[in-house]
Amino acid sequence: MLRTRVAIEEFTRSVGAANDNQDLSCLLDEMTRRMGFTRFALTHHSQKPAIRLSTYPDDWIAYFDRNRYGMSDPIHRATYRTGAGFRWGRISDFIELTPEDDQMLELARRHDLADGFTIPFNVVGEPHGSCSFVVGAGRTIANDVLPLAQLVGIAAFEGARRIQAKQRCRSGHLPRLTDRQRDCLIWTARGKTAWEISRILGISQETVVLHLKQALERYGVRKRTILLILALFDGTISFADIFGRSYTHFWE
Amino acid sequence: MLHMVEPFDPAEEREVLRRMFVARKEVFVDLLGWDVPVLDERYEVDQFDDEHAVYLVVAGRDGSHLASARLLPTTRPHILADLYGDLCEEDVPRGPDIYEVTRFCLDRRIDAAARRDARDKLIGALAGFGAANDINRYTGVADMGWFQQILAFGWRCRPLGLPRMIDGQMLVALAIEIDEETPRLLAEAGIRTGQPNAEGVSHAA
Numbered sequence: 339m340l341r342t343r344v345a346i347e348e349f350t351r352s353v354g355a356a357n358d359n360q361d362l363s364c365l366l367d368e369m370t371r372r373m374g375f376t377r378f379a380l381t382h383h384s385q386k387p388a389i390r391l392s393t394y395p396d397d398w399i400a401y402f403d404r405n406r407y408g409m410s411d412p413i414h415r416a417t418y419r420t421g422a423g424f425r426w427g428r429i430s431d432f433i434e435l436t437p438e439d440d441q442m443l444e445l446a447r448r449h450d451l452a453d454g455f456t457i458p459f460n461v462v463g464e465p466h467g468s469c470s471f472v473v474g475a476g477r478t479i480a481n482d483v484l485p486l487a488q489l490v491g492i493a494a495f496e497g498a499r500r501i502q503a504k505q506r507c508r509s510g511h512l513p514r515l516t517d518r519q520r521d522c523l524i525w526t527a528r529g530k531t532a533w534e535i536s537r538i539l540g541i542s543q544e545t546v547v548l549h550l551k552q553a554l555e556r557y558g559v560r561k562r563t564i565l566l567i568l569a570l571f572d573g574t575i576s577f578a579d580i581f582g583r584s585y586t587h588f589w590e
Numbered sequence: 591m592l593h594m595v596e597p598f599d600p601a602e603e604r605e606v607l608r609r610m611f612v613a614r615k616e617v618f619v620d621l622l623g624w625d626v627p628v629l630d631e632r633y634e635v636d637q638f639d640d641e642h643a644v645y646l647v648v649a650g651r652d653g654s655h656l657a658s659a660r661l662l663p664t665t666r667p668h669i670l671a672d673l674y675g676d677l678c679e680e681d682v683p684r685g686p687d688i689y690e691v692t693r694f695c696l697d698r699r700i701d702a703a704a705r706r707d708a709r710d711k712l713i714g715a716l717a718g719f720g721a722a723n724d725i726n727r728y729t730g731v732a733d734m735g736w737f738q739q740i741l742a743f744g745w746r747c748r749p750l751g752l753p754r755m756i757d758g759q760m761l762v763a764l765a766i767e768i769d770e771e772t773p774r775l776l777a778e779a780g781i782r783t784g785q786p787n788a789e790g791v792s793h794a795a
Contacts, residue, residue, distance in 0.1 A: 342679070342752055350748060421735030422753075422760035460735060461742045462706070485752035488734065488760065496741045503779075517703050524702070579702045 342486050345372070349490060353497035362501060363391045366494050373483045373490070375471040377451065380494055382467040383414045389467060389498045398449040412439040417458035417468045418577075423488045425479065426454045450474040455484055457491030461499070464573035469495055515574055519553040522546050527566050527580045606647050609655040611635055616698050638692070642666055646715045648708045656700060657708035659716065660693040664729060668692075670763055674731050677763035679751035687726040691716065691766075707782070713743055714783020717776060720768035728766040733759050740764065744779025745772050 349369055356362040370378045370393070379392040385408045392399065408414065412435060416424065419432035426443075429435065435443075446452075454472035469491035473479055515523065518539075525535040532550070536543040554560060557568050569575045611633035618624045618634055629635050644661040662668040664684040669692050671682045694712070696705045716728065732740060734753065741747050750763040776783055 346749060346752075421733055422755075423734070458735075459738060461738055464742075485754065488753050489749055489762070492734070492738055492741065496738070499742065521701075521703065 345369075345486065346489055346493075350493050353493050354500075356497055356501065359391055359498070359501060362494065362497050363393075366391065366490075367393055369490050369494075370471055373471065373487055374480055375455075375473055375487075376477070377472045377474075378470060379472070380467070380469040380491070380498060381408075382465045383408050383411075383417075384465050385409070387467070388465070389495075389502055391494075391498060394451065394472075395449050398446065398451065401445075407442070412443065413454070413456050413470065414466075414468060417456060417460075418466065420458060421460075423455055423457040423484065423491065425484070426456065447475060452477070453479055455479060455487050457488055457495075459492070459495045463576065464499075466576075467495060515553050515556060515569070516549075519549045519556075520569075520575060522549040523553055523562075523566065523569060524575055524579050526550065526562055527575070602653070606649055606653060606655070607645065608633075609649075609653070610645060610647055610658045610695070611639075613655040613658065613697050614693055614695050617695050618693070621698060638662055638668060644689070644719075646712060646719060648711045648715065655697050656704070657696050657712040658693070659691055659695065659712055661689040661691060661719070661728075664688040664690055670729050670731055674756070674761065674763060677731060677751050677754060677761060682763075683727060683729055683750070683765060687724055689720075689725050689728055691728045691730040710782045711784050713776060713781050714773075717745070717768060717772045717783065721770075721772070726768055728768065729763065730766075731761055731763055733761055737762050737764060740766070742779065743781055744775045744777075746775070 349365065352365050353362065356365060366378055366380065370376070377393045379390075379394050381387050381390040381392065385403075385406055387408065402408075402411075412429060412433060413426065416429045416432040424432070451472050452475040454470045456468050456470040459467040459469065471479075471487050471491070518541075521539060522535055525538060530538065532546045533543050535546045539546070550562065553569075554562070554565050557565050559565050559568065566575075570577070611629075615628055615632060615634035618626060619628055626634055627636055639660070642663055646659045646661065647655065648657040650656055663686070664671065664682070665686055668690045670678070670690055671684065675682050696709055696712075700708065719725070720728065729750070730740075737749075737753075746767040746769075748765055750765055753760045753762040755761075773783070
């Protein structure tokens with residue numbers, strides 16, 4: 339077993355010093371093995387994830403992307419239901435598995451992804467993601483390594499965020515909405531009409547329509563549905579904004 | 591507007607405090623279902639709310655509560671040392687320059703944008719108060735989701751031990767280092783603190 343405190347501090351320090359995704363991948367791969375896992379995947383759950391580092395088999399990743407499993411993957415879905423890491427064996431505590439899910443998990447098993455431990459990642463205002471540590475068939479995961487895996491996953495995702503933020507500064511911008519455009523979009527997602535939104539926000543109906551039109555233009559799309567989907571994917575708005583569940587995490 | 595309030599001070603501050611205890615009850619008891627004491631069915635007040643506690647409160651112009659946090663000196667009894675000492679792999683960090691952050695509370699009644707704004711101001715107030723009072727480190731206990739948010743604020747933050755499952759929640763003890771770089775780190779992470787020394791940087795980020 340690892341000397342945990344030393345392991346965490348060393349890992350956090352080297353993640354902080356990692357300059358790019360390749361550095362980070364190497365560090366995470368090494369740590370994955372030291373913890374007794376064989377593969378990892380650290381990823382946003384969108385279809386074109388801004389963050390994705392992985393040592394999953396290439397043919398599995400290709401299959402996954404071809405079928406657009408980013409949002410429907412049962413492991414990903416379960417991460418929306420919990421703040422802490424979970425073993426794959428516990429997945430039915432969080433979601434009901436469909437026959438397709440069972441099929442997919444079975445297929446994953448045949449791609450050397452038999453059992454795993456997944457850490458949800460959800461920072462307010464950013465796309466949802468997760469970090470999974472996985473073993474192949476016939477290997478077991480030691481329970482006492484899970485708390486360490488939990489911290490390693492969080493530290494690694496934080497490292498990936500920083501690297502991405504640095505790159506984004508260099509390479510330009512995502513579409514950004516103004517606060518008002520964002521408000522109008524959130525109320526639209528909640529099913530309010532432009533007139534209702536104008537009453538809620540205390541502005542004119544024309545202004546609401548204009549905000550939404552400009553939001554569409556910023557994303558270069560024509561329909562509000564797709565605008566909503568894109569804004570959810572890139573974290574401009576979150577499900578929590580729409581359903582008012584933003585409050586889960588607090589200092590004791 | 592930021593009120594920095596010490597307990598049992600003159601009238602206006604007392605009202606700010608009163609509203610804070612109401613907000614804490616609404617969040618921690620009504621919303622999160624924590625098993626903590628409630629006074630007079632309205633106020634969440636526990637044994638650590640004494641004359642040694644320091645409260646940082648972000649209030650609206652009309653004095654309404656927007657966000658608040660409680661700081662406890664680690665030289666005295668506090669939550670990490672008294673209730674969650676096992677979360678620290680080594681000794682619980684204690685000293686005159688170390689304070690514990692507890693009851694980080696964002697008001698239920700304000701919308702998401704206002705809440706984020708209040709949150710950022712409160713984080714800035716934590717950094718500013720630390721710098722002004724020779725506090726070099728904050729400690730605290732958080733669940734995994736909140737720990738991720740705290741890390742994402744950009745300041746130097748690290749776990750003090752492995753997380754543990756306690757009463758159905760996975761909790762971790764953490765430490766945040768406060769130094770002259772903290773305002774810049776917060777600004778780079780997009781936290782709009784509204785603190786004068788971070789102003790220029792936060793617009794650039």
